[in-house]
Amino acid sequence: MLAFTDDPRIQQILTLPEDSDPQWRLDLERFKQGDVTLDRKTAGENTIKAIQRLLIFLGYSTSSSGAFSIDGDFGRGTNRAVAQFQFEHGLNPDVKRSALGYPCTFQTAKTEIVNIPDVKLDQRTAEKMLEVAIQSIENKHVNCGSFEEAIFHLNSLQRNAFLTCRKIWERYGPAVQVAVQRIKAEKNVTIQQEWILSVIRQETAGVVRPRFEQHIFSKLNREMPNAEVSELRYRSMSFGLGQIMGANFKGIGAPSAKAMFTSPIEDQLLYVGKFLCQSSVLRGVVAKKAPAAQDFRTLARIYNGPGFAKHHYHESIARWFGEFRSIMG
Structure with a gap:
């Protein structure tokens, strides 16, 4: 039997508390008993959901698009996650660094993922995953720096239970106020709370859901062939x-890219504020209580990129800003 599976914390990682599907439970028991010689062709849907939850908890993307998804499909993305874990922990000599960092662009990353060989989730790998999960919990090296917070976001992700503006304000508002005060004290920069809250609503809807960018990882791997793969993986994630993006860790005052993943919510909110204040142009925008239409376009261009208009990023930010202003009075 796999070690640690009776630990209630592991059980919280592997399954939603309300999930009473008997097939899920049957598959989970098989998983717990060591029936984990699974690959992309033999995996059962319900078992893979448990594995995907565990991989996401450990900080691995499970979709070929780079998203963190729990869909029960041992597809190319979940295969990549298992291969990455095996390489980083020396579990599979058939997984090569060159394959994990296959040449690609943003446009070809998803199709070229076939360069990563099919792997099996054997018992040795599953044992190591569970062991690392326990160590991460005990060292508080988990998403958001807290086991309870990590489970909230993991469950919300699987449920697609994203937060409204009001729920975001209720959950994060007090910590945003503290972040704004800290930025003022440390940098003498004024930032209105609505800007931080609006970015959160637009980017994540209040649910932490990292995203892995394969083309960035491949580029960093070429540039730093001797760097730790795990750190490069974190630098390639938002x-x-x-x-x-993890590659921005120095600019926002984080000690490393991985530290961004494990940072408490309070620090994450501070990082958003600091990121918004890096540009002198943007500092002038986020200080405004009554921004003009051009201010939303400026933020959208800097935060989202030059193609912001085609998916109406600026319009969404303006809408969220108004909503938060109304909620806050």
């Missing part, structure tokens, strides 16, 4: 409530 994190936290504001979806800030």
Whole structure:
């Protein structure tokens, strides 16, 4: 039997509390008993949901698009996650660094993922995953720095239970107020709370859901062939409530990209504020209580990129800003 599976914390990681599907429970028992010689062709849907939850808890993307998804499909993305874990922990000599960092662009990353060989989730790998999960919990090296917070976001992700503006304000409002005060004290920069809250609503809807960018990982791997793969993987992911790329860790004052993943919610909110204040142009925008239409376009261009208009990013930010202003009075 796999070690640690009777630990109530592991049980919280593997399954939703309300899930009473008997097939899920049957598959979960098989998983607990060591029936984990699974690959993309033999995996059962319900068992894979448990595995995907565990991989996401450990910080691995489970979709070929780079998303963190729990869909019960041992597809190319989940296969990549298992291969990454095996490589980082020396569990599978057939997984090569060159394969994990296959050449690609943003446009070809999803199709070229076939360069990563099919792997099996054997018992040795599953044992190590559970062991690392327990160590991460005990060291508080988990998403959002707290086991309870990590489970909230994991369950919300699977339920697609994202937060409205009011729920975001209720859950994060006090910590945003503290972040704004800290930025003022440390940098003498004024930022209105509505800007931080609006970015959170637009980027994550209050549910932390990192995203892995394969093309960035492949680029970093070419540039830093001797760097730890795990750190490069974290630098290639967007994190936290504001979806800030791990490669930006120095600019926002984080000690490392991985530290962005494990940062408490309070620090994540501070990072969003600091990111918004990095640009002198944007500092002038986020200080405004009554922004003009151009201000929303400026934030959208800097935060989302030059293609912001085609998916109306600026319009959404303006809408959320108005909603939060109304809620806050």
